[in-house]
Amino acid sequence: MKKDKFTIHDIARELNITASTVSRALNDNPRISAETKQSVLQMAKRLNYQPNNIAAALRNGKSRILGVIVPRIDRSFFSSAVRGIEEIANTAGYNVMICQTHENFEKEVTTVEALLNAQVDGIIASYSKGTSNFEHFEKIKEKGIPLVLFDRTSDDLGVSQVAIDDFLGAYYATAHLIAQGYRRIAHYTNIRKISIFKERLKGYREALTEHGLPFDESLVQESNLQFEDGRQCMQKLMALPEPPDAVFSASALSAMGAIQMVKQMGKRVPEDIGIVGFSDESFASLSDPQLTTVDQHSIHLGNKAAEIFLQELSKGSKDFPRKVVLKPDLIIRQSSLRKGKP
Amino acid sequence: MKKDKFTIHDIARELNITASTVSRALNDNPRISAETKQSVLQMAKRLNYQPNNIAAALRNGKSRILGVIVPRIDRSFFSSAVRGIEEIANTAGYNVMICQTHENFEKEVTTVEALLNAQVDGIIASYSKGTSNFEHFEKIKEKGIPLVLFDRTSDDLGVSQVAIDDFLGAYYATAHLIAQGYRRIAHYTNIRKISIFKERLKGYREALTEHGLPFDESLVQESNLQFEDGRQCMQKLMALPEPPDAVFSASALSAMGAIQMVKQMGKRVPEDIGIVGFSDESFASLSDPQLTTVDQHSIHLGNKAAEIFLQELSKGSKDFPRKVVLKPDLIIRQSSLRKGKP
DNA sequence: CATATTTGTGTAATCGATTGCGCAAATTAC
DNA sequence: GTAATTTGCGCAATCGATTACACAAATATG
Numbered sequence: 001m002k003k004d005k006f007t008i009h010d011i012a013r014e015l016n017i018t019a020s021t022v023s024r025a026l027n028d029n030p031r032i033s034a035e036t037k038q039s040v041l042q043m044a045k046r047l048n049y050q051p052n053n054i055a056a057a058l059r060n061g062k063s064r065i066l067g068v069i070v071p072r073i074d075r076s077f078f079s080s081a082v083r084g085i086e087e088i089a090n091t092a093g094y095n096v097m098i099c100q101t102h103e104n105f106e107k108e109v110t111t112v113e114a115l116l117n118a119q120v121d122g123i124i125a126s127y128s129k130g131t132s133n134f135e136h137f138e139k140i141k142e143k144g145i146p147l148v149l150f151d152r153t154s155d156d157l158g159v160s161q162v163a164i165d166d167f168l169g170a171y172y173a174t175a176h177l178i179a180q181g182y183r184r185i186a187h188y189t190n191i192r193k194i195s196i197f198k199e200r201l202k203g204y205r206e207a208l209t210e211h212g213l214p215f216d217e218s219l220v221q222e223s224n225l226q227f228e229d230g231r232q233c234m235q236k237l238m239a240l241p242e243p244p245d246a247v248f249s250a251s252a253l254s255a256m257g258a259i260q261m262v263k264q265m266g267k268r269v270p271e272d273i274g275i276v277g278f279s280d281e282s283f284a285s286l287s288d289p290q291l292t293t294v295d296q297h298s299i300h301l302g303n304k305a306a307e308i309f310l311q312e313l314s315k316g317s318k319d320f321p322r323k324v325v326l327k328p329d330l331i332i333r334q335s336s337l338r339k340g341k342p
Numbered sequence: 343m344k345k346d347k348f349t350i351h352d353i354a355r356e357l358n359i360t361a362s363t364v365s366r367a368l369n370d371n372p373r374i375s376a377e378t379k380q381s382v383l384q385m386a387k388r389l390n391y392q393p394n395n396i397a398a399a400l401r402n403g404k405s406r407i408l409g410v411i412v413p414r415i416d417r418s419f420f421s422s423a424v425r426g427i428e429e430i431a432n433t434a435g436y437n438v439m440i441c442q443t444h445e446n447f448e449k450e451v452t453t454v455e456a457l458l459n460a461q462v463d464g465i466i467a468s469y470s471k472g473t474s475n476f477e478h479f480e481k482i483k484e485k486g487i488p489l490v491l492f493d494r495t496s497d498d499l500g501v502s503q504v505a506i507d508d509f510l511g512a513y514y515a516t517a518h519l520i521a522q523g524y525r526r527i528a529h530y531t532n533i534r535k536i537s538i539f540k541e542r543l544k545g546y547r548e549a550l551t552e553h554g555l556p557f558d559e560s561l562v563q564e565s566n567l568q569f570e571d572g573r574q575c576m577q578k579l580m581a582l583p584e585p586p587d588a589v590f591s592a593s594a595l596s597a598m599g600a601i602q603m604v605k606q607m608g609k610r611v612p613e614d615i616g617i618v619g620f621s622d623e624s625f626a627s628l629s630d631p632q633l634t635t636v637d638q639h640s641i642h643l644g645n646k647a648a649e650i651f652l653q654e655l656s657k658g659s660k661d662f663p664r665k666v667v668l669k670p671d672l673i674i675r676q677s678s679l680r681k682g683k684p
Numbered sequence: 685c686a687t688a689t690t691t692g693t694g695t696a697a698t699c700g701a702t703t704g705c706g707c708a709a710a711t712t713a714c
Numbered sequence: 715g716t717a718a719t720t721t722g723c724g725c726a727a728t729c730g731a732t733t734a735c736a737c738a739a740a741t742a743t744g
Contacts, residue, residue, distance in 0.1 A: 024693085693737090
């Protein structure tokens, strides 16, 4: 039951030197002699000295904490992105503080405040679906704290962003379906004001046009993109006078719903209906048939966001804000393979 | 571009009072008059004052940060548990700092140190598969900081624990299979020294015995319980002279692998082979057939862990350590329903 | 050999909020 | 009407580490 809270003053007393010398020795200051450093280090080890980061943080205004804001952590895309952020941040000596907004705007505002009060050195965020007002993010900028947005980004804010090319991902997906011989391709989307869904819709449309296929508004289904939405939209689509022969969904979950409904209606995937989803969730390769998806490389996305944060910290605001757009990849599985491997 | 860093001293100067009065006013100290509080609050709002938590943390030794250690965040079970922890912690005014060990013992040790240096007020952890030495956890105890283990727990350490009743979950699952008429039930397990897997094995065995079925060691398959493991174990099992007619897997992922392999071998689930998994991952209800699983109520588990942390903080170490064992529930889906609803 | 530099360490202020102690004024008690 | 309390606030120390400045001793320069 030894007292386990020694400070640099305790070390100093033991060695008959001052705390400043100890501090310098621990920080490897060149003005301290080698012997002194030696003995300080030894004593620190002997006393099992643990530095108090809080004190250092107060003194030099750096907490070495990076705040991360995500809508929710229990979605594979976000947890992987967070993991990517952590990988980079940890090796650079930063701890990560993660907060969830649950897609709730008010929670997002209070979260930003909480992180600022905690004196984080920077914030990486993906905002809520309900967020339209960016004042809370402005506040971060005003404080001179680096802010990096990822996935759900905005050009209006004038901060660095990391996202994948949603347009391209959608284009790949749609073009792949066309190449597989599907001709009447539907699209699942969310409220269109969110840029990622807008981009996906554009990519879908572009692929159609480029291959001489008509764009038919009745084939675009707007919903929350959850599993049940995927089922219901499929039902509506199949009730059309001219039902589709494929679906490109802007989410993986609703694509799964679509598959289930197709099977339930006695049709086959991919023979009768081809299906492609967006975001490579873990379940994509577990379904029957396995789901073709657009891989967003979420870990890499997180890495990139953390790297930009570190760069902004060191270089000041020169060269910033930056905008990084990663290329997605189409992971082709059975759900869209009518002709066999392309 | 206004300066946005005001302290209580700035407020004090504006009002011609001292910082101590401001501090007391902000903390609603009864010795401060109502008018003074009023004017302090107004001035604080006018200057857009943001308290510096770091300074307060240094002074009173409380950071209001709760450290959480999990093997990895991109697993539904852990991310949900974390979400449960956050729910409780946030409403109690705590921020949560999440760290991952990637099932790596060394990373776990350094993570504990990082959290201690960050002066967290408590730690909630689920340790790595490779962890056998608990010295780093002892250190937390020595510092007098509350430590709560969840899911992967240990009685040896003398700290509070929250877990689900793995034995009971396994018992439910196995008994359910028996009730559905399956008679030769296999079991997927991991290395047996980890208590959760030991318990699941015991529950499985108990259910067999209680229903007069023999325990057959050749039906117990040990692996890492990943998807591919589930496939391979199934293959081995089907090659036995007397193959099983059901599998109770200690993980959901390997149960999915089992389903896939059964289907690939031209047999049907649940008609020929019944399958039950452990841990209600998101994909369980998305598979075909949908997977019967043991629900660990991970969010609730997280809630409970956070509650115990808060209690330990307030009540001192009286009544502690505590051990909370939650009851799991069997979520019955198609993969085990041979006879229809039980 | 005198001056200039470098080396090694100490002194004391600082970061911002909190709090024990003290003290005068206002209020209550008897 | 005097003594005892209460009310309201200021003073100054404190949490632990960092760092500008100072200063003596050692070494270098010319």
